[in-house]
Amino acid sequence: MNLIKRTILLLFLLLTTSNSSLTREQVQAFVMPPMELGTKDEAIPIWHMLNSGGDLVGYIFETNDFSPAFGFSNGEMNLLVTIDLEGNFTDLAILEQSEPVFLEGLGVVPFIEFLSQYRGKSLASNIKVGDASAIGAGVQIDGVTKATASVIIANDSIIASAIKVAKEKLAGIAPKAVGYPNKEIYEKYSFKELLEKGLIKNLKIKNSEVEKLFLGSLFEGSDEIALEEPNEIYTDVYVADLSVPTIAKNILSEQTIKDIDHQLTDTEEAIIIFSNGRHNLVSEDFVRNSSPSLLEIVQDDFPIAMKDADLDITFKNEIPEFEQTMIFQIDTKFGFDPSSSWDMNLKVVRDDGNPLYPTFEIRDIKVPITPDKKYFLVPEEKENIPMWLMTWKNQATNLFIVTTFLTILFIFLYKYQYLLKKLEKKRFFILIFTLFFIGWYGQGQLSMVTVLGFVKSLVNWQSLSFLLFDPFSLVIWFFVLISLVIWGRGTFCGWLCPYGVLQELSYQVGKFFKIKQIKISDKLNKKLVYIKYFILAILVFVTIVSPALGDILVEVEPFKTSITLQFDRSWGYVIYALSWIILSMFIFKAFCKYFCPLGAFLSLLGKLRILDWLPRRKECGNPCQTCNKSCDYNAIYRSNGQINYSECFQCLVCVDIHHDNNKCSILKLQKKKGIKWKESLDEVS
Secondary structure: OOHHHHHHHHHHHHHHOOOOOOOHHHHHOOOOOOOEEEEEOOOOOEEEEEOOOOOEEEEEEEHHHOOOEEOOOOOEEEEEEEEEOOOEEEEEEEEEOOOHHHHOOOOOHHHHHHHHOOOOOEHHHOOEEOOHHHHOOOOEEOOOOOOHHHHHHHHHHHHHHHHHHHHHHOOOOOOOOOOEEOOOOOOOOOHHHHHHOOOOEEEEEEHHHHHHHOOOOOOOOOOHHHHHOOOOEEEEEEEEEOOOHHHHHHHEOHHHHHHHHHHOOOOEEEEEEEEEEOOOOOOOOOOOOOOOOOEEEEEOOEEEOOEEOOOOOOEOOOOOOOOEEEEEEEEHHHOOOOOOOEEEEEEEEEEOOOOOOOOEEEEEEEEEEOOOHHHEEOOOOOOOOOHHHHHHHHOHHHHHHHHHHHHHHHHHHHHOHHHHHHOHHHHHHHHHHHHHHHHHHOOOOOOHHHHHHHHHHHHHOOOOHHHHHOHHHHHHHHHHHHHHHHHOOHHHHHHHOHHHHHHHHHHHHHHHOOOOOOOOOHHHHHHHOOHHHHHHHHHHHHHHHOHHHHHHHHHHOOHHHHHHOOOOOOHHHHHHHHHHHHHOOOOOOHHHHHHOHHHHHHHHHHHHOOOOOOOEEOOEOOOEOHHHHHOOOOOEOOOOOOEOOOOOOOOOHHHHHHHOOOOOHHHHHHHHOOOOHHHHOOEEO
């Protein structure tokens, strides 16, 4: 199926599917001839994939049914995955996704192309997103620039879902560290010593103990021999791994060992079981070289496939004789780890003897096996690092840089505001750093998308883990929220908003070309600032009642167009983003002051601030209006000269005036009178 058909099919499904599982007809749309869609599995929500001959060749399933993922907008991301019986991905398709970057901007095509990389890759190969040198062992697939967090979340959901299906249907496909017998270790032991050291596991079960297994069942008391001879042995069974040289060479003849080595592949283990007693290891209708019905190996609650090796077995002369002896071969590719604990289950079957409609019950005699690690080469267990933590590790350098920058900025804002303002060129370079490193390079433009995702999670009781997949932005959010509690919204809006920097640079360009500014009166300004709160309220309300519509309306922010996608978008969005930037030549940061819903959100949280930290004097506002006239944000009250922190962007122009006796009218007056202001003026903070 080509890319155009996939895109059309995706659009159709987004309109016709809901949160419930797909119908047969909807799944059928993804099955291309000569493949056919089989029945839905009775145990787990997967569909069987059949070839033209009707044979099972794979499975189709939705990630939502096994590992629901919530993207960076905290909307559901549901994918349709097809795997074959070997655990190879054969196809992936998008059923539902609401990632803003894939709805608009980049569009859905890069996401489809990302998913196409999975085809032909094995689940067992430990698929990762990103650079091989940065992430480590495993198969690497390319991410999507400007959508790294989204595709990492998608990969996490795909792999987690496929592993769950594999554990149920494809034994041993899921990635796992498996130990192998160390062929270099051989120690000579007698049969008795092998038993004492646990290299051969022995279990003796009496008739009375087996009878207890059937207490309360239809077949309680149906074994006459057990009732007559309760203390006699029902089975005296021995189990061992012959692939361990210390076991095999101490109990088997050289010819038997050669036969085992000749028959088994490098990934197969030979398990021997021998016994005395009433219990039969295999049923009367057992066929050699097949899987036994009365024996079962279980590891981690998962049954392991095994089959009769069909070998003639000769013990060494000193080994006792046994009534029954069998060797089974097990392939470690199907989930068996011989270096880890496992159980050999002996099936005890009782029935009513009816040849047509028999009634029967089965009980297990469990023989627990705990291998000695000494005799195995066990690979170092790879740390199961969550995908979000992997993202943090990969961005360690960027996180260190931005954290250092933010820490220094906070120190200066808190203790040395005057110095920070005096160094005009330094502020310019800080803003350039914000635009290029935090914005265009680090993709750290904070947005209402995160806020609305948080709202969705609260409404739907969903996880907030999607935030962890964008560590760069999360660190900035952390600093911004701390600053809100200390001194209000201004730290982000005045220093850390890349789009705000674009507007401020536009304003400076306007000043350079002497473009006349449009002056907004105080009366009109007081009304216009409420627009952003109205927009914020609409966004929150719509997100709660109609999340899909909320994802569209959040485009009132031009952040994604200008910063995330760097204007690489359809012309309508580009014109909208540029319009606000150009308008800033005439009205200083008009979007920030009047339209920005994120600014409104931060202003509301800023009401919790604990400091009114910008210095003021009792003369400010009455009579002095110097700071008020110089404030491009209209954030200083004319009546009393105090700061309106809900609208203050912390540009520090007023701080500069406050400390400069050539700019502050009060200081200039005191200077004329020959009074040193530090000694005479009553300052309040």
